[in-house]
Amino acid sequence: MKNNNDVGRRNFIKKTCLAAAAPLLMPLPRASWQPFPFTKVKKRIALVGTGTRGSNAWAKPIVQRYQDHVDLVGICDSNNKRMAFAQNYIGTKAPMYNASDFDKMIKETKPDTVIVTTTDCFHEKYIIRAMELGCDVISEKPLVTDASQGQRIIDAEKRTGKQITTTFNARFGNESEEIKRILETGELGRVISAEYHEFLDIHHGASYFRRWHGKKKFSGSLLVHKASHHFDQMNWWLGSDPIMVNAFGKVGYYGKNNAFRGKNCRTCSFKDSCEFYWDINTARDKGLYLEGESEDGYLRDGCVWDEAIDTYDSMTVEVKYANDVLLSYSLNAFMPYEGQRIAFNCEKGRLDIRTYQNQPWEVTDSYEFRITKNFGESRAYGLSSADGDHGGADDKLRNKLFLTGPTEGNGQIAGSRSGLLASLVGIAAVRSIETGKQQSIDGLVTF
Numbered sequence: 001m002k003n004n005n006d007v008g009r010r011n012f013i014k015k016t017c018l019a020a021a022a023p024l025l026m027p028l029p030r031a032s033w034q035p036f037p038f039t040k041v042k043k044r045i046a047l048v049g050t051g052t053r054g055s056n057a058w059a060k061p062i063v064q065r066y067q068d069h070v071d072l073v074g075i076c077d078s079n080n081k082r083m084a085f086a087q088n089y090i091g092t093k094a095p096m097y098n099a100s101d102f103d104k105m106i107k108e109t110k111p112d113t114v115i116v117t118t119t120d121c122f123h124e125k126y127i128i129r130a131m132e133l134g135c136d137v138i139s140e141k142p143l144v145t146d147a148s149q150g151q152r153i154i155d156a157e158k159r160t161g162k163q164i165t166t167t168f169n170a171r172f173g174n175e176s177e178e179i180k181r182i183l184e185t186g187e188l189g190r191v192i193s194a195e196y197h198e199f200l201d202i203h204h205g206a207s208y209f210r211r212w213h214g215k216k217k218f219s220g221s222l223l224v225h226k227a228s229h230h231f232d233q234m235n236w237w238l239g240s241d242p243i244m245v246n247a248f249g250k251v252g253y254y255g256k257n258n259a260f261r262g263k264n265c266r267t268c269s270f271k272d273s274c275e276f277y278w279d280i281n282t283a284r285d286k287g288l289y290l291e292g293e294s295e296d297g298y299l300r301d302g303c304v305w306d307e308a309i310d311t312y313d314s315m316t317v318e319v320k321y322a323n324d325v326l327l328s329y330s331l332n333a334f335m336p337y338e339g340q341r342i343a344f345n346c347e348k349g350r351l352d353i354r355t356y357q358n359q360p361w362e363v364t365d366s367y368e369f370r371i372t373k374n375f376g377e378s379r380a381y382g383l384s385s386a387d388g389d390h391g392g393a394d395d396k397l398r399n400k401l402f403l404t405g406p407t408e409g410n411g412q413i414a415g416s417r418s419g420l421l422a423s424l425v426g427i428a429a430v431r432s433i434e435t436g437k438q439q440s441i442d443g444l445v446t447f
Ligand SMILES: NC(=O)c1ccc[n+]([C@@H]2O[C@H](COP(=O)([O-])OP(=O)(O)OC[C@H]3O[C@@H](n4cnc5c(N)ncnc54)[C@H](O)[C@@H]3O)[C@@H](O)[C@H]2O)c1
Pocket: 009, 048, 049, 050, 051, 052, 053, 054, 076, 077, 078, 079, 082, 099, 117, 118, 119, 120, 122, 140, 141, 142, 167, 169, 225, 390
């Protein structure tokens, strides 16, 4: 790939036409949830992990758009150079603290809430320490990358009485809200089984394999890092807990599956012939990575053919739910187009959803819905996504956290339990792949 189309997230451009969305009727995840705007004093926020997500999705919007409601009081990262770039990029004078001075940051800047946006495998450490030091936590997904981290988080949340929010922005996409709404109308009756098939296109998909995500020890694999979004959506849509998981997975495209490889794109002798050559010098956030490389050796333009890649690029998962729904899930990360095929097979008919991005043919709507009754009509309609990152979902999530607060009776903001259950499906799937056996979710943690 000669262009710089390293799309790490979806960025839809069309306006929403989701006029039909009705209020959702789920209970709050925790009765004690205290929305920021209901207090007179501005909430103080510290951020740990000043990479792309921390800077672009949280710190910068806080400083530029939510400054009347929340203050960014401190930033922290293990890489001082990356953090220094980020401080300037964010446009903040909030003091910087190295990761080794996390406690010092909390003591000196006195945040109410810590936002955790580090590499996945380090979330737990900061979530627990922040709560021990008296802060609530807003953590990026996946909440954890292994089950023991999950148990320690459950215990710490109980011990400290502090509160964790998991930032499942995928719940806030127009199509996600519409699925929830349709299922709650009961028009199709009881859900008996469901399907969720995720296609990551060759650009977006490859981007995971040139970054830390390609190694399970950092990301827990795409079954945890990426699919935790999808498992959470399914848990939320179905209003039930996953209980049993069976999975298969392999590295079928990236990693060892090529005749040549290099250390990273910049230094590669195959840069003229490799379709996956990615030029970090033209990357949007090159300052975050190139300038910080000398500190931690992290190569943002790693080789997608690295033989050490152990994150599966092709996987299938079956999940059984407490309410007896059976889910069939798959993810492939090397597709010619991006999107999802989702369906619910219900007592009275079937709900089909297709989502598209970067497809090489014309579509009228980003999201296509079809409701077909067993002994009746079939009706189809389209939805568009909203402006902004992740189809406007990031804005909706941030507004809910920093401006409006979660509406009473609306379960769209996820707490620690939802965060853990989503991670645990992926963790159980990895175990199932590694052991060749079905895995029970029940035994992984005790809530
Ligand atoms: N919800 C979403 O749509 C979404 C999208 C992208 C990323 N994310 C999540 O955001 C998080 C960050 O992802 P990213 O793409 O910004 O990655 P990134 O590599 O750009 O940033 C990670 C940052 O964490 C820092 N870091 C690593 N180890 C650390 C440690 N031990 N202590 C302190 N800092 C440490 C790194 O130096 C880096 O600045 C991940 O958990 C990812 O899953 C969520």
